[in-house]
Amino acid sequence: MGFFLETLTGGLMAGMLYSLVALGFVLIFKASGVFNFAQGAMVLFAALAMARLAEWIPGWTGIANPVAANLLAFVGAGAVMFVVAWAVERLVLRHLVNQDGATLLMATLGITYFLEGLGQSLFGGDVYKIDIGMPKDPLFVLDSVFPGGVLINQEDVVAACIAAALVAALSLFFQKTATGRALRAVADDHQAAQSIGIPLNRIWVIVWCVAGVVALVAGMIWGSKLGVQFSLSTVALRALPVVILGGLTSVPGAIIGGLIIGVGEKLSEVYLGPFVGGGIEIWFAYVLALVFLLFRPQGLFGEKIIDRV
Numbered sequence: 001m002g003f004f005l006e007t008l009t010g011g012l013m014a015g016m017l018y019s020l021v022a023l024g025f026v027l028i029f030k031a032s033g034v035f036n037f038a039q040g041a042m043v044l045f046a047a048l049a050m051a052r053l054a055e056w057i058p059g060w061t062g063i064a065n066p067v068a069a070n071l072l073a074f075v076g077a078g079a080v081m082f083v084v085a086w087a088v089e090r091l092v093l094r095h096l097v098n099q100d101g102a103t104l105l106m107a108t109l110g111i112t113y114f115l116e117g118l119g120q121s122l123f124g125g126d127v128y129k130i131d132i133g134m135p136k137d138p139l140f141v142l143d144s145v146f147p148g149g150v151l152i153n154q155e156d157v158v159a160a161c162i163a164a165a166l167v168a169a170l171s172l173f174f175q176k177t178a179t180g181r182a183l184r185a186v187a188d189d190h191q192a193a194q195s196i197g198i199p200l201n202r203i204w205v206i207v208w209c210v211a212g213v214v215a216l217v218a219g220m221i222w223g224s225k226l227g228v229q230f231s232l233s234t235v236a237l238r239a240l241p242v243v244i245l246g247g248l249t250s251v252p253g254a255i256i257g258g259l260i261i262g263v264g265e266k267l268s269e270v271y272l273g274p275f276v277g278g279g280i281e282i283w284f285a286y287v288l289a290l291v292f293l294l295f296r297p298q299g300l301f302g303e304k305i306i307d308r309v
Contacts, residue, residue, distance in 0.1 A: 005150045007266050013156035015262020020163040020218045021239035022246065022254040023170065024211045029248045030174075031183050031207035034104035040236025041115040042212060044228075045084065047219030048119045050077035051128035051228040070132050074220065081212030084115070089205045116233060125230065130223040134158045159221045166217055170210070171251050183207055241289035247299030256300060261285045 021043060028036035053073035063069050092107050135154040174180035186193045186203050194200050219228070222235055239258075246257025261284075269281040292299060 006152070007270050008263060009150070009152055010156065011263035011266035012259055013153065013160045013262070014266065015259035016160040016163040016255075017218070017221060017258075018239050018242045018261055019167065019255045019258030020214065020221070021235055022242040022258055023167065023251065024214045024218070025236075025239065025243045026246075026248065026251055026254050027170070027207055027211045027214065028108075031186055031204060034101055034108060035248070036108045036211070037105065037236075038108045038111040038115060039211070039215065039239075040233040041112040041119075042081070042084070042215035043219040043222065043235060044230065044233040045115045045119045045219075046077055046081050046212065046216035047130065047223040047228045047232055048123040048128065049080045050074060050216065050220055051130050051223060052123045053077055054130065055128075066131065067133060070130075074216070077216055078213060081216050082209050085208035085212045086205055088208055089201060093204050093208075094201055112233075116230070120230070128223075128228040130220060130228060132220060132224055134224055155225065159225070162217065162221065166214065167251070167255055170214075173210075174251060179203075179206060238285070241285035243299075244289040245292055245299055247301040250299070250301035253299055253301030261288070264288060 021039065024039040024042065025036055028034065028039070050070075050073050053076045054070050057063060057069045057072050057076070061072070063072070088111060092111065093104075096104055096107060135158065137154060139152045139154050139157075141150050141152055174183065182193070182198050182203055183206070185196075185198055186200060193203075218235070219232065222232060226232065242254060242257040242261050244257075245260060246253025246255070265281045265284050268284045269278070273280050
C-alpha cells in the first residue's frame with residue numbers, strides 16, 4: 001500500500017505540472033479561439049530569460065544574496081514576457097482579427113520558431129541552471145502507518161503547491177473580474193464582443209501577458225527540475241493530451257486532465273509496464289487522448305460545438 005501511495009503521489013505532482021503548461025493553451029484558446037503552438041517556445045524563452053538574468057544581476061547590481069537575485073530575475077523575466085506579449089499582439093494578432101482559425105494557428109507556428117531563434121541569439125544555447133531554493137531531498141512520511149514510510153519528493157510538493165496557487169488565482173480571475181468576463185466574451189464571438197465595446201486588441205494583450213506569466217512559472221519550475229535547455233520546449237507536447245482530455249475551453253479541465261494523465265502514466269508504468277516491456281509512460285497519455293478524440297472530442301469539461309445551418 002505504501003508503494004502504491006508513493007506512485008499515486010508522484011503522479012499527482014507530475015499532473016499538476018502538466019496542468020500548469022496546459023493552462024497556457026487554454027488561456028490563449030479562450031481569448032482568441034486558436035490553439036497556441038507557441039506555448040512551449042514561451043516556456044523555454046521565459047526560463048532562458050530568468051536563468052540568464054539570475055546570472056547577470058549579481059554582476060550588474062552587486063547583489064550577493066541568491067534569493068534577492070532570483071526575485072529580481074523573476075521580475076525581469078516577467079517584464080520580458082510582457083514585452084513579448086505586446087509585440088505579438090502589435091505585430092501579428094492585430095492584423096489577423098476575425099481571420100480563420102487555420103490562419104491564426106499558422107501564425108503561432110511562426111511565433112514558435114521566432115521565439116526559439118531569438119532565445120538562442122539573446123541568451124545562448126547552453127544548458128543553464130535555475131536554483132530557486134526548492135528542497136531537493138526526499139521526505140519520508142507516514143512511518144507509523146506503513147513499514148519504511150512513504151517517500152515524497154519535496155521539490156515536487158513545492159512545485160505542485162505553486163501550480164495549484166496559480167491555477168486558483170486564474171480561476172478567480174476568469175470568474176470574478178470584469179476583465180475575465182470580457183475574455184470569455186471575446187472567446188465566444190470576436191465580432192459580437194467588439195460590437196458591445198470590448199477592445200479586442202487590449203484583451204489579446206492581456207491574455208498573452210497572463211499566458212506569458214504562466215509560461216514563466218512553468219519554465220521556472222521545469223528549469224529547476226530539468227535544467228534550462230532547448231528540449232524544454234517539448235514539455236508543451238506532454239501537455240497536449242491534458243488539453244484534449246480536459247477540454248480546450250476549461251481551466252478546471254486543464255487541472256483535472258493533468259491529474260488524470262499524471263496518475264495514469266505513473267500507475268500504468270509501474271503496474272502494467274512489466275507485462276509489456278515498459279515504456280507505457282511515454283505513450284499512455286497520447287493513447288488516452290486518442291480515445292477521447294474518438295468518443296468525446298470536446299473533452300471532459302469542454303463546450304460541445306454545434307454548427308447550425
